[in-house]
Amino acid sequence: MKVVKTLKHPITSHHRMLDATLHVYQEALSFLITVIQEQFMALEPLSTQAVVTAVERLTHRTRHNPNPLYAEFDRRFYKFPSYFRRSAIAEAFGIVKSHHSRFQLWQAERQHVQQEGKRFSKKPPTLQARHQAFPCLYKGNMFIRTSDRAANIKIFHQGDWVWLPITFKGQDLFKRNVWSMKECSPILVRKGKRYALHIAYEGDVKLTQAEISKQRVCAVDLGLTNSAVCSVMDASGTVLARTFINQAKEKDRMHQITGKLKQAQRQSGIGAKPNFWRRMNGLQTHIVHDTAHRIIAFAKSTAQMLLSWSF
Known part of the structure; x- marks a missing residue:
């Protein structure tokens, strides 16, 4: 591949x-x-x-x-x-x-x-x-x-x-x-x-070309409450491992910045306003990258754990 x-x-x-x-x-x-x-x-x-x-x-x-x-x-x-x-x-x-x-x-x-x-x-x-x-x-x-x-x-x-x-x-x-x-x-x-x-x-x-009965799949569900939910299943549908990925600190900070942005947008005038969009975009980028890295880390750690079980 x-x-x-x-x-x-x-x-x-x-x-x-x-x-x-x-x-x-x-x-x-x-x-x-x-x-x-x-x-x-x-x-x-x-x-x-x-x-x-x-x-x-x-x-x-x-x-x-x-x-x-x-x-x-x-x-x-x-x-x-x-x-x-x-x-x-x-x-x-x-x-x-x-x-x-x-x-x-x-x-x-x-x-x-x-x-x-x-x-x-x-x-x-x-x-x-x-x-x-x-x-x-x-x-x-x-x-x-x-x-x-x-x-x-x-x-x-x-x-x-x-x-x-x-x-x-x-x-x-x-x-x-x-x-x-x-x-x-x-x-x-x-x-x-x-x-x-x-x-x-x-x-x-x-x-690896393994039989279907021996294959395992890591399924990822992207959501709103959690950034992602990962589950490792076998061919029969049995869940062997699961993890919930969520960046609570970053999302709380995003909520605070969004509230400050709403207050700043209500104000009129030529005065300088903080660049909230730059901070929000930075947090969003961090959440995306962190979610991807944690999905890969979960898949690797689960694969190592399943290999140790096979012995």
């Missing part, structure tokens, strides 16, 4: 210089979404790889394709890297295809409601051309690692695509348990005013 784990490497050297690259990529993505939407009937039965080739023929001018139907793409996005273009085409096709799937579900729901003689007031889904998408920096063409914490990336700067040396924070690959996995091409992600490289690591995990 293939497993993928993504690590975040915050960029420490440049931030404002990367804004133009992200802006150009998102503008190109919007343009390609419009093109694919107009040609969707012809592109729908094709595979993603075939769609990339077909849309490139519609938008990109070459010696063998001197007059593309959407020649404006090359004029608006001069010297746009080919790997950026193909990545944007694949992402745009996924967005448009998802929109058509949601529209078909809406039509089926409307037809079902109208057949029952009821009033249907749900609005149809709309295709959004602008998305907060982030580009993939393909290795060798857009991203060249020079050391464990430095690399050269291709960016759009002052009207041209140039190489920019950057530095970023490293990660302990052994501690993150990805040191033996394959490193994939990074994604340039912006959060607020800061940028980071999100690098995915792929690996293979060999699962």
Whole structure:
């Protein structure tokens, strides 16, 4: 079984210089979404790889394709890297295809409601051309690692695509348990005013082929009262172990901050107000990460306990 784990490497050297690259990529993505939407009937039965080739023929001018139907793409996005273009085409096709799937579900729901003689007031889904998408920096063409914490990336700067040396924070690959996995091409992600490289690591995990009567499953139920309830069961449904995961301290602090936020929102005026949203988002992120870590720890400890019982 293939497993993928993504690590975040915050960029420490440049931030404002990367804004133009992200802006150009998102503008190109919007343009390609419009093109694919107009040609969707012809592109729908094709595979993603075939769609990339077909849309490139519609938008990109070459010696063998001197007059593309959407020649404006090359004029608006001069010297746009080919790997950026193909990545944007694949992402745009996924967005448009998802929109058509949601529209078909809406039509089926409307037809079902109208057949029952009821009033249907749900609005149809709309295709959004602008998305907060982030580009993939393909290795060798857009991203060249020079050391464990430095690399050269291709960016759009002052009207041209140039190489920019950057530095970023490293990660302990052994501690993150990805040191033996394959490193994939990074994604340039912006959060607020800061940028980071999100690098995915792929690996293979060999699962034990045991009989169904000997298999055990860890079931996780996410709830509102508790963050999660984990139960380990065997094939007959017998619960062998169970745990309740809840962050009472963090949730109580969240409740207090929410009350203070309500009081601050009742007040008017230009005076400075505390940034409660930053604290609330930090608590929510901590609860999510802590819940995931405790689920994994419960599964590992239960597996060790069951192995000791078998002896």
